[in-house]
Amino acid sequence: MRLSDLPRGTDAVIDSVDDHGSIDPVAQRLRELGFVPGEAVRVVATAPMGGDPLAVRIGFTRFALRRTEADRVNVHPAGAQA
Amino acid sequence: MTPLNIALVGNPNCGKTALFNLLTGSRQKVANYAGATVERKEGWFTTPAGHTVRLLDLPGAYSLNATSPDEAVTRDVCAGTYRGEAAPDLLVCVADATNLRLHLRFVLEMRNLGRPVVLALNMIDAAQRGGMEIDLPRLQAEIGMPVVPTVGIKRDGARSLLAQLDDTLPPVPVPLPAGTDLHAIVRQILSDCVTQSTPLSDRVEERLDRWVLHPVWGPVILIVLLFFMFQAVFAWAQPLMDGIDAGMGWLGQQVGRLLPDGVLRSLIVDGVIAGAGSVVTFLPQILILFAWILALEESGYLPRAAFLLDRLMSFAGLSGRSFIPLLSSFACAVPGVMATRTIQNPRDRLVTILIAPLMTCSARLPVYTLLIGAFIPHRNIAGFLNLQGLVLFGLYALGIISAVVVARVLRWRDPDRQEATLLMELPAYRLPNPRDLALGLWERARIFLMRVGTTIVSLTVLLWGLSSFPAPPPGAPGPAIDWSLAGRIGHLMMPVFAPLGFNWQICVALIPGLAAREVAVGALATVYSLGSGTDTDQAAAQLGQMLPTHWSMATALSLLAWYVYAPQCVATLAVIRRETASWRVVALAAGYLFALAYAAAFLTYHIARMF
Numbered sequence: 267m268r269l270s271d272l273p274r275g276t277d278a279v280i281d282s283v284d285d286h287g288s289i290d291p292v293a294q295r296l297r298e299l300g301f302v303p304g305e306a307v308r309v310v311a312t313a314p315m316g317g318d319p320l321a322v323r324i325g326f327t328r329f330a331l332r333r334t335e336a337d338r339v340n341v342h343p344a345g346a347q348a
Numbered sequence: 349m350t351p352l353n354i355a356l357v358g359n360p361n362c363g364k365t366a367l368f369n370l371l372t373g374s375r376q377k378v379a380n381y382a383g384a385t386v387e388r389k390e391g392w393f394t395t396p397a398g399h400t401v402r403l404l405d406l407p408g409a410y411s412l413n414a415t416s417p418d419e420a421v422t423r424d425v426c427a428g429t430y431r432g433e434a435a436p437d438l439l440v441c442v443a444d445a446t447n448l449r450l451h452l453r454f455v456l457e458m459r460n461l462g463r464p465v466v467l468a469l470n471m472i473d474a475a476q477r478g479g480m481e482i483d484l485p486r487l488q489a490e491i492g493m494p495v496v497p498t499v500g501i502k503r504d505g506a507r508s509l510l511a512q513l514d515d516t517l518p519p520v521p522v523p524l525p526a527g528t529d530l531h532a533i534v535r536q537i538l539s540d541c542v543t544q545s546t547p548l549s550d551r552v553e554e555r556l557d558r559w560v561l562h563p564v565w566g567p568v569i570l571i572v573l574l575f576f577m578f579q580a581v582f583a584w585a586q587p588l589m590d591g592i593d594a595g596m597g598w599l600g601q602q603v604g605r606l607l608p609d610g611v612l613r614s615l616i617v618d619g620v621i622a623g624a625g626s627v628v629t630f631l632p633q634i635l636i637l638f639a640w641i642l643a644l645e646e647s648g649y650l651p652r653a654a655f656l657l658d659r660l661m662s663f664a665g666l667s668g669r670s671f672i673p674l675l676s677s678f679a680c681a682v683p684g685v686m687a688t689r690t691i692q693n694p695r696d697r698l699v700t701i702l703i704a705p706l707m708t709c710s711a712r713l714p715v716y717t718l719l720i721g722a723f724i725p726h727r728n729i730a731g732f733l734n735l736q737g738l739v740l741f742g743l744y745a746l747g748i749i750s751a752v753v754v755a756r757v758l759r760w761r762d763p764d765r766q767e768a769t770l771l772m773e774l775p776a777y778r779l780p781n782p783r784d785l786a787l788g789l790w791e792r793a794r795i796f797l798m799r800v801g802t803t804i805v806s807l808t809v810l811l812w813g814l815s816s817f818p819a820p821p822p823g824a825p826g827p828a829i830d831w832s833l834a835g836r837i838g839h840l841m842m843p844v845f846a847p848l849g850f851n852w853q854i855c856v857a858l859i860p861g862l863a864a865r866e867v868a869v870g871a872l873a874t875v876y877s878l879g880s881g882t883d884t885d886q887a888a889a890q891l892g893q894m895l896p897t898h899w900s901m902a903t904a905l906s907l908l909a910w911y912v913y914a915p916q917c918v919a920t921l922a923v924i925r926r927e928t929a930s931w932r933v934v935a936l937a938a939g940y941l942f943a944l945a946y947a948a949a950f951l952t953y954h955i956a957r958m959f
Binding site for chain 2: 295
């Protein structure tokens with residue numbers, strides 16, 4: 267499933283980050299910020315007015331990202347098989 | 349001995365600037381990098397052993413693979429390829445000890461630059477308080493460079509770093525082979541060198557964010573904070589501004605008494621002192637507003653406010669970061685434009701600067717009040733809505749709606765229409781450090797007074813010259829300004845402005861009104877020979893009674909529409925020039941605002957004449 271579909275408060279593990287197009291600076295930056303396979307992630311908040319953007323916690327760090335950005339990140343709930 | 353060139357690098361929010369302030373104190377110089385609008389901070393200090401160090405505080409970066417102008421500057425200066433910047437002799441890479449998972453990856457990138465690097469493990473005290481133990485000798489061995497613990501907010505927090513600087517330069521680290529998985533190395537280092545005894549969910553961020561980012565409580569907290577912020581800007585700054593205004597008026601009178609009546613007195617009193625006065629009256633508002641913005645930024649709240657407001661701002665094609673600068677512009681576009689520095693995305697920042705003048709600033713109010721009071725009947729609509737209030741509300745709304753439309757058009761015209769991105773870190777909460785706040789405020793005040801102030805004073809003197817020369821012949825009828833260059837320009841402007849329903853008196857008043865919007869009220873009083881305009885309130889009251897006999901309703905409405913858009917403010921244009929380092933942007937802002945003002949006034953005049 268995608269990070270943008272992950273319910274708030276559910277622990278999940280990152281599987282991959284998809285590139286949208288051949289050169290995708292957003293995907294590249296997500297990987298640099300630590301959105302890499304095996305990393306634990308959790309949605310800690312969703313914004314008012316339609317739940318966009320999301321606030322996610324990854325490791326010790328929190329990031330705000332829009333749903334279009336979170337769409338690139340594939341995750342599976344912690345405890346389940348990838 | 350030549351000074352040692354050291355560059356501070358690190359992720360945003362690593363506490364780099366606090367460390368920079370600790371090391372250099374007030375020996376700092378803030379400017380822009382050559383050919384870029386990126387802020388360049390340089391400072392000097394002497395190590396305990398007497399070495400002179402020239403320290404450059406590079407913009408925060410997540411990676412050498414730059415995605416913003418800030419990061420490109422950091423990349424090029426680190427590589428030694430930035431034109432006009434000496435290659436650093438040593439890189440001090442700062443990492444937040446409580447956020448090593450993110451920050452160590454960037455530290456590893458530093459290994460491949462071929463320069464000596466020292467890792468400053470910052471906020472080590474906070475990490476230890478949070479139950480984290482770091483094996484420094486082992487970390488030093490695995491990361492391949494010297495490691496020193498630092499605490500940027502403590503007086504002797506840089507002691508180990510200074511001792512390291514007095515030592516010989518460390519060797520250039522062994523580069524990592526191309527294609528190395530940096531995250532894998534970071535994970536290995538963390539599992540080898542760091543033990544965390546307290547579970548993560550106990551962290552302050554976790555508990556605070558539950559409220560601050562809450563879909564209902566989050567906006568409530570934000571509104572309360574903004575309410576106090578604006579209360580401070582208006583209620584606390586106003587007495588100070590009135591005081592400064594009165595002080596400058598008194599100074600003008602005193603100086604006026606010393607000088608003989610004539611051109612010199614007029615130049616000093618009406619040109620220089622009045623110009624300088626209009627500059628310093630901005631200061632209380634700017635300082636109070638910036639004290640708030642800096643405190644919100646330092647505490648880690650500002651990115652969270654941007655998170656809450658992102659959806660709202662996305663209607664204008666902007667991100668949540670643009671909200672506070674635009675809100676500030678309702679007080680005055682000058683601090684609003686200066687506040688756009690908190691917007692990292694350069695395109696968003698430019699669009700925000702361009703639409704900031706559309707927010708109805710407080711200087712438009714005297715003009716609105718005068719015209720609405722004189723022309724709009726004091727009548728209730730639907731029993732409870734006051735027509736005058738409704739018109740005023742409409743003028744504010746018109747500005748906001750136009751700003752959204754302009755922002756969308758600018759975005760649509762963007763040649764490489766990139767996807768609108770937000771992707772920002774929500775940093776750890778921190779108590780703002782008084783020294784960092786004070787230095788930040790001092791910097792803003794200095795930039796405003798030195799760079800913007802000089803432009804405003806020179807333009808005010810220029811406008812004074814236009815309005816004063818040539819003097820009317822003795823015994824000439826009519827107001828003196830009518831004989832001046834400004835008067836002649838006003839008459840020359842008539843063919844252009846007649847289609848808007850403006851008469852020559854309005855055209856003449858528009859010229860001195862460029863110095864500040866509210867000056868137009870006094871200028872109108874002067875043109876209609878209602879005295880010298882010393883007492884603005886009295887002049888406005890007299891004007892209010894007289895104008896309806898001189899102007900048609902269509903003319904008044906047209907002038908109101910004009911004021912929603914017109915770039916009638918030299919200070920705003922001066923600050924745009926300073927913040928963008930580009931006359932092209934100034935021309936673009938002035939040009940589009942003028943075009944909108946003309947079109948709006950034209951339409952208003954002709955539609956109003958049909959009724």
